[in-house]
Amino acid sequence: MDTAERYRRFATMEVRGHSASYETLAAQIAVDAELLALIDRLPASRRQPNLLLGAVRFLGGPVTEYRAFRAWTVAAWDRVEQTMRGRFTQTNEPGRCATLLPLLASLPQPLALIEVGASAGLCLYPDRYRYRYDGGPVLGPTDGQVLLDCRTDGTAPLPEQLPTVAWRAGIDLNPLDVNNTNDVHWLESLVWPEQHERLRRLRDAVRVAQTEPAYLVRGDLNEAVGDLIAQVPDGATAVVFHSAVLAYLPTEARESFAETVRSLPCHWISNEAPTSCHPCKTACPGPHRRTMTCSSWPWTGSRWPSPVPTANPWTGSPDPPARSSVAVARGGARGFFCLQRGGLLGARGAA
Template identity: 50%
Template sequence: MSDRGPDAAAFADTARQYRHFAEREARGRSPLYEALATVVASDLEVLAFLQTLPPAKRQPNLLLAAVRHLFGTPTDGQDFRRRLMSGLAAVKRLMMERSTQTNEPARCATLLPVLARLPQPLALIEVGASAGLCLLPDLYGYDYGRVRIAAEGTAAPVFPCIANAATPLPATPPQVAWRAGLDLHLVDAIDPQKRTWLESLVWPEQTDRLTRLRAALDVACAMAPRIMAGDLRTDLAALAAEAPQRATLVIFHTAVLSYVVSQQERDAFAETARRLAGCWISNEAPAVFPDIAARAGRTAPTGRFLLSVDGLPTAWTDPHGAAIDWIGA
């Protein structure tokens, strides 16, 4: 920082991160978040504030959720800036305490075509499970347009998902004999404060998504899936050893490995998951496993995750579970 104030060059990486979020993630999904992230990317004072946080805590989703959680949803960029700058200490404290454990249960709609094809019953381990909402794929309903699967109960959410013609859609949900999750920071679905934080992570225009999240949290409260506190790099094998032998062990994760910075550690995790599991499902940004993405046969569609099964590129998916395009169509 110079005597004249914040130096734009010092914040280039963070500014680039927010521009990428605005243009590649929020565009077409959240006009407000696109606008707010664009404002942050060019505001030196806000960028200077973000620079006081560790790199992992500068994420757009975390900042935007923290401001909304504390001060409500802003109307525009100017209103956002006013709310943020008037409560920097509180925002920083919350961002340091919390993480972007989005725990979007609609992602189950993109996992279901793989899960239903495996030998049943299944033993599920979700890495980065948060409140465990994605550990309950057999209890939700799904609407793929040409195929509909009823929910286990009338109160359970039904997730809409647009699937291309090549996607092998199941007629029934998978049979789950055992389920457990692994996460560094456990989220209790019963805790009102933790629930409110998960709700704050839902983007502001997505009211239907918020309604479905609340319904899924109620299902999780009733089922209480087991979530073990632990690190994916060191504790996966111990949890996998508890899975029943009669079931197909499935280890899966969505939007988790991007938080493991080292590619060597990501690849080591992948090797461990493939060794332990009957099936390893990765649903991540294409850059997380570039070797897998290179075999997908095309450039990654903007804003899509790459779903791979045992290291084989299988489908392009919407990060929030709204669409799946089976590769090879």
């Protein structure tokens, strides 16, 4: 896929309906030969729309109108390029915990959480946040700073209590420090301009993490995950999880990671697009307009979220019969999901 098509797809498939300003900018970039030529000077892995737009905002550039955006970006390209080469797209959305919570609460307690692609580790605090599913009662600590509202579709096994976390750790190629002003500013710059509630939630979650920083290690996921499993405290249930990470890996690295995790004494929760999720890649015929969550080993679940998670719906069952089905409709897409204990997730979807 060339750079122009990448930005066209970002405009029409990812930010449409979520960020009018980014939709306009990305669509204009897709037909701007001069700006595309500058972007193409970067390695393919550094040409991502989110990375460019986040870098411009990080440096104080305008993102509300294309003419001003283009003039500023071209004039400041050296600084923009340096930022894009030195930073990663590390969106850290604590709202994903609302999707993960039913799984985490169903496992033997206490938990030792290990997040792959942890960024600043904001998803390592599911026990510190508050949750409200479908407008119901609030679950979580009364003094919690973060409230995650979540609407469920299908049969969601809503937890009655939060998981107990005995240990929390994460892996990232470039872990971010919640006590570093520049790192926090980068996280904020990755939030799309119109998502004010998401920005507030991010800032609240950062304050939670600052009181108890997680153990984050710099390294490759295939090399570091085994070392962290070896450090899990006695009596804790090891859980390896990740969200929107595998798409950034080549196929060989994904397959290697799947083999590695399956060889380790842990539970594995994979929150990925069907084309990226190794356990279900052969069972999820595409293409799909929406990403899907596959939570696997020892059991599976699924959802159809919006492109950038806030507190997204979760469908499935932590204790399903040998085979069961759930239908869910959301965001113009309809999917029929089949959950199978200890097996793969099958899905059929139509726009």
